[in-house]
Amino acid sequence: MAPRPRVNCACKCGNYVTTEVEAKHLQKIYYTKRMPVPLIIRRQLSMRSPSPPEPGPPLQYQPERFSLSPVPPDIDVNQVPECEDPASLWARVMATRIQIQLQEEESDRSELSAATGFVSRSDSDASAEPDDPPRGRFNTATYGISPSELLREGRIVRAVVNAAKNLSQSQLDDIEVFDFIVRDKISIRTYHHMQSRFCLTRSHASLPSLKNLRSRILALCGLKPEVYDCCKNSCVCFAGPFADLDACPECNTPRKNAAGAPQKTFSYIPLIPQLRALYCSLQMCKAMRYRHDRPHNNTTIQDLFDSDRYCELLDTYVTVDGEQKPYKFFADWRDIALALSTDGMCPFKRRKNSCWPLILVNLNLPPDERTHLENLICVGVIPGPKSPKNLGSFLWPLVDELLQLASGVTAVDVSTQKLFSLRAYLLSVFGDIPAITKLLEFVGHNGRYPCRFCLMSAVQGVTAGGGTHLYCPLHRNNAPFFDPLNLPLRTHQDSVQKGLEVLGARSNNAQSNLATASGIKGVSALARLPSISIPLSFPIDIMHMIFINLIPQMVDIWTGNFNGMDEGTESYSIDIPLFKIIGEIIENSGSTMPTSHGCRVPNIALPHHGGATAEAWSMFGGYLGPCVLRGRFRKTKYYRHFVRLIKLVHQITSFEIPRADIPLIREGFIKWVQDYEK
Structure with missing residues (x-):
């Protein structure tokens, strides 16, 4: 007996099931119930019913009688067509099924029309190869949104559009006071003096304390920082592959103190809520159309969107953790392009302690607006007093969110007042050479192969103090010689492969030798992102x-x-x-x-x-x-x-x-x- 054909379930559970199981899943989602069967019919159909079937209505006509011949007719077996294989039949049927979006209606009951269904199309449209990603079979703007969210689209959109109207006067006062503190950067002492001398204009109430004000704003914005344990010396963050460690792998410092509390923590500010909030503003929705509306010029380079890397991504399907999606990069005009910037800084005058802010730049905004302070997105600050030895460990929460954004998360566009699947991709990473070296898990400028773009080997030179150092001159007295117009360039695949070889070495000495020979000591956490290419996504600062x-x-x-x-x-x-x-x-x-x-x-x-x-x-x-x-x-x-x-x-x-x-x-x-x- 041929196995039953299995298809990708339409309820978005991610499983391959039979058509019967698929129908049950869809029935549970859309709450479709069978009509109750009358008792008289159930008794007639039940073989265990003791009562005989009740008589039906009397016949008004006499049925015509036919005489049956006792001799069976002659049947030619060759004329009977063979039945089609059920497996191939179902494969052909499922290949011609497309998911469509039902039309919306104005009434409240029209929310049911947002659910998705299936409809067959002609055989001429189903000639695509099965291995190719499906094209034209889905709505890019809503792909990835669950049916339950589509059913509640009207209520969700109304809640977002009317959010500002639902705020009380005291909440608006708190927002204005907090905005004043942040924009004008007043000190805590100045605010305490203001509390004793001034009051609110409308309500004539006294200014709230900073503690109460912060808690109220935190509740209003909906942002809840994620707290992760980190090394006391800021070496690593205990996230991702380091989440189960009890001590720092770099300095062996215990993760927790004698009381069981973490010795230091790193607060990560989630990115997804911040991006969702952008499309809740009509002004921001209009400004973020820059990436989509700008004309592409083949003769000049004006922005990052004129680069070869961005043009290559436009024709590439998105792949998340090995799973290829049916849509390409930036297929929707609301897809966001991001850039990451990080570097060590000393926030105090004595310059003894340093910290590393993680800042994202919204590239969808025009170039003259994207780097303004109010448009920068901070997702965390790596604490000091020292620089992190494993910078990638602090990026694991960000990478996880960027993978979710590559698959799409539900958001509301107030300009169209509809739900859409919000996607964002990291295109570039900026920083000085030490910062980029930490992010890429490269040896750096003191290694045998210091450059992140090419494989030019370094030569040894003498310092002023009598020591030696490595540098890469074009003029060399001895071989090897390098043509500056034709240097041996690094590739993404080769960089990842060599990093895996170093991590797979059996001993520390073997890892050190492999790292020296290649200039790579590991695999960057950012390499998981489908939009990142090493080293093209890490330009020169x-x-x-x-x-x-x-x-x-x-x-x-x-x-x-x-x-x-x-x-x-x-x-x-x-x-x-x-x-x-x-x-x-x-x-x-x-x-x-x-x-x-x-x-x-x-x-x-x-x-x-x-x-x-x-x-x-x-x-x-x-x-x-x-x-x-x-x-x-x-x-x-x-x-x-x-x-x-x-x-x-x-x-x-x-x-x-x-x-x-x-x-x-x-x-x-x-x-x-x-x-x-x-």
Whole structure:
């Protein structure tokens, strides 16, 4: 007997069941009940009923009688068609079934019409191969929403739309007070003084205490932080694969103290409620249409959405934990593109303790709005006092939520007043080299293969203190030689495979040797996300590379303050008295420089460059440097070399980059590095 065909159950339980079981599941969901059978019919149908069947109505006509021939007719067996195999028959039937969305009605009973059903289509539309993802068989906007939520769509939408109207006056006062505290960044002492001197305008009630105000706002916003145990020294977070550990795998510090309480905790702010809240604002719904409505330009690069990686994702089906979804990336105009940024910072003046904020950037917003403070999404702050040794362990809650968002979560769009399946994808990760190294589980810039983009091997050099270090020059006295226009690039598959090989090593020495040979010491937690590609999703941070490292380093080289090195046979140094005058000129120029151009640049001739920030170095390189350094070198080739760098930086930081200029920019940087090494 042929096995019964099994199909993917339409009730979204995720199981492959027979059609009979599928019908029972759908019956339970939609609460369809059979009509009661009359007692007289049940007695007639029951074989155990002791009473005889009651007589039926009298016949009004006499049935016609037919005489049956005792001889059976001759039947040709060859003329009888063979029955189709039931398995193939059901496979053909299920291949032509599509899920549709029933039409909505205005009455309250029309909520039942939001449930999904099945309808057959013509055989000509069912010619697609079974292995291909189904196309045109579902509504992308509502795919993944449970039938029970669709049944309650009207009530859910009305609750969200009328949420602001249902707030009491005291709740509105609490929101205004809390918004004032956050926006103006007033201190606790200032707020206590305000409590004793001021009252609310409408109700004339006194200001609530900070403790009560925080608890009320927490209840109103619906955000409940998730608290995870972490190492006392901030090494790892006990989440994901580390959830069952009793001690830190890095420093062996116990997870809990003698009383059984965690020694330190990490608070994670859920991302999904914050993204849902965005579509509860009409203003935000309109602003977040930027990604979908912007025209794509094949001749220039204006935004991340003009990149090859984003265009590749548009034609790629989403895969979550090995399960391929029937929709592609950014198939719906409401899909959100995100970018992650993290770095260590010292929030206090003494700069002894550091913390690592985890900030998400909403790329659906226009470029001139997405980095505003009110539009940034903070999902947590990794506590200090030290930097985390396993940064990926703190990202496990975020990765789990991003996987849910890749599959879709239910949300309300107030612009259309309908339910939709909210999806979000992480496209890029920003940070300096140490931060990206921690995120990628790479060895880093001190390894044999320090670059995250290519496999160029490092060579050994001598430091000012007599030690050695590794660096990657283009000019090498010995092999191997590398063509800067044709470097051996890393790939996502190779990076993950080498990371798995390192993790699968049997001993610590074997892991160390494999990590040294490949430059990879593990697999990043972000590699689980379908939108992430290593290393394409981890671009270079120009702020750290150019404005914090390269330009200050060139100033130190010109003034003889770089690792005690002199100019040797060259003549690129600037006299110290002359450079002090240049520093004073730069500092005094702040009084005549428009603030719209940037911040005031300090005297970079002072120790530690006068505390110049990245913005100050950007102002120096882009505006002041080419002017104050003109004619200050003994040979003009050094000044021209500096100006060439500034021109290249202007090209890559402009609002539009012509695609035809990209090869010229690449060749320009290669030529600049080669001249720099000379």
